[in-house]
Amino acid sequence: MRKNFGKQTWVLPQPVLIIGTYDKEGNADAMNAAWGGVYDANKIIISLSPHKTTENIVANRAFTVSFGDVKNLLAADYVGIVSAHAEPQKMQKAGLHTHRAEHVAAPVIEEFPVTLECELEEFTKDGNVIGKIVNVSAEEEVLTGGKIDLGKLGLLIFDPVAAAYRVVGEKVGNAFADGKKLAK
Numbered sequence: 001m002r003k004n005f006g007k008q009t010w011v012l013p014q015p016v017l018i019i020g021t022y023d024k025e026g027n028a029d030a031m032n033a034a035w036g037g038v039y040d041a042n043k044i045i046i047s048l049s050p051h052k053t054t055e056n057i058v059a060n061r062a063f064t065v066s067f068g069d070v071k072n073l074l075a076a077d078y079v080g081i082v083s084a085h086a087e088p089q090k091m092q093k094a095g096l097h098t099h100r101a102e103h104v105a106a107p108v109i110e111e112f113p114v115t116l117e118c119e120l121e122e123f124t125k126d127g128n129v130i131g132k133i134v135n136v137s138a139e140e141e142v143l144t145g146g147k148i149d150l151g152k153l154g155l156l157i158f159d160p161v162a163a164a165y166r167v168v169g170e171k172v173g174n175a176f177a178d179g180k181k182l183a184k
C-alpha cells in the first residue's frame with residue numbers, strides 16, 4: 001500500500017546551496033537555499049523570498065553558489081537561520097572568510113571548496129532568481145585527476161521531509177552506462 005501525502009514540495013533530496021553576495025558597502029553575506037537546481041543548459045534557478053541576499057543580488061547583479069559540506073554544517077545552517085539584517089557580524093559569527101570572485105562582483109566563501117560564479121539573469125515575478133553560471137572553481141583538495149571528486153566533498157543534502165541534513169555517500173554505479181545491460 002502507498003500512502004498519499006498530498007501537495008508537498010519534496011524533490012528528494014534537495015541541495016544545500018550557500019549563496020554568497022556583497023551588499024552596497026561591500027560587506028559579504030551568505031545564506032542557505034535548498035529550493036534550487038539546474039535551469040536550462042548553463043543556468044541555476046533558486047526560489048527566493050525577500051532577504052538581505054536578494055537586495056544584494058539586485059544591487060550587484062551577481063552571486064556565488066557554494067555547496068554545503070559536512071565540515072561546515074554548523075556555518076551552513078547558521079547562515080540559513082540568521083539574517084545579515086539582524087546580525088551585521090553574521091559572517092564573522094559563522095567563521096566564514098571571503099575574497100572577491102574572479103568573474104563576478106560576489107564573494108567566494110573560502111571554507112566551501114566548490115563555487116559557482118553567477119551573473120543575475122532575471123528575478124521572475126514569482127520570486128525565482130535565475131543566474132547564468134560564468135565560472136566554476138574548486139580547491140585542489142577536492143580534485144582527483146584534475147576533476148572535482150564528490151567522494152572527497154562530504155556534500156550535504158537537505159531532507160525536506162525531516163528538516164534534516166544528510167551526507168552524500170559512496171559511488172554505486174556509472175551513469176549513462178549501467179542501464180545498457182538491460183538494453184541488449
Ligand SMILES: Cc1cc2nc3c(=O)[nH]c(=O)nc-3n(C[C@H](O)[C@H](O)[C@H](O)COP(=O)(O)O)c2cc1C
Pocket residue numbers: 029030031032033034035036047048049050051052053054077079080081082083084085158
Ligand atoms: C536548510 C535551509 C534552506 C533554506 N532554503 C531557502 C530557500 O530555498 N529560499 C529562501 O528564500 N530561503 C531559504 N532559507 C532561509 C534563508 O537562508 C534565511 O532566511 C537567511 O537568514 C537569509 O539571510 P540574509 O537575510 O542574510 O540574506 C533556508 C534556510 C535553511 C536553514
